Amino acid sequence: MKTVLISSVALLAASTTNLFAADMLRGSIEPDVITTEQADADWSAIYIGAGVGFGSFSDEDERFPNFTSSGSGLGINAHVGFMRQIQDWVVGIEADYMYLDAEFTQLPPGFPELKVEDVFTLRGRVGYAYGNIQPYVTAGFAHARTNIKDLDGTGYVWGAGVDFKIAEHVMFGLQYQQHKYHDFGDQPIEVDHSVALARLSATF
Secondary structure, three states: OOOHHHHHHHHHHHHHHHHHHHHHHHHHOHHHHHHHHOOOOOOOOEEEEEEEEEEEEEEEEEOOEEEEEEHHHHHHHHEEEEEEEEEEEEEEEEEEEEEEEEEEEOOOOOOOOOEEEEEEEEEEEEOOOOOOEEEEEEEEEEEEEEEEOOOOOEEEEEEEEEEEEEEOOOOEEEEEEEEEEEEEEOOOEEEEEEEEEEEEEEOO
């Protein structure tokens, strides 16, 4: 990732220098052309990247109607996706994985230690391109895995984010996801999970 970032910044600097030199040789700078090129940034790409974030959980167990458990922790994210720009709209699909160290700090009496360790999502996304900035919404399926065997949860996820083109082949983004799980294994547990992420991606 560091190599991709350095290469992208170097390529951008070289391109800018060549454009400026050509304008000087012609004796004039064409701001309208530059502005148009910036406005027509193309978001169509395959991308892959990583990020860091914070996740929090809360659950309600039908066996303990007046008791709510909760937990939170930091996480590391990896993601891959594809985007296609159609005029100013950008549609795509994304899969991501997040490793969490989120331990539930309040549990019913006699319940074993519970941690959510792995979270997977597969989501669609729809955004709108404002030059080098793209806000978007996202929704799809989610799966969470805990430290207890066969105590996994499957549900759905929705959220929103914004991506910034900071170099020709580099994006920086902020993303929020909200997850809902109705059952973990065969346990009558409903879990809400929210996560906020900062991400860096290479585009191809």
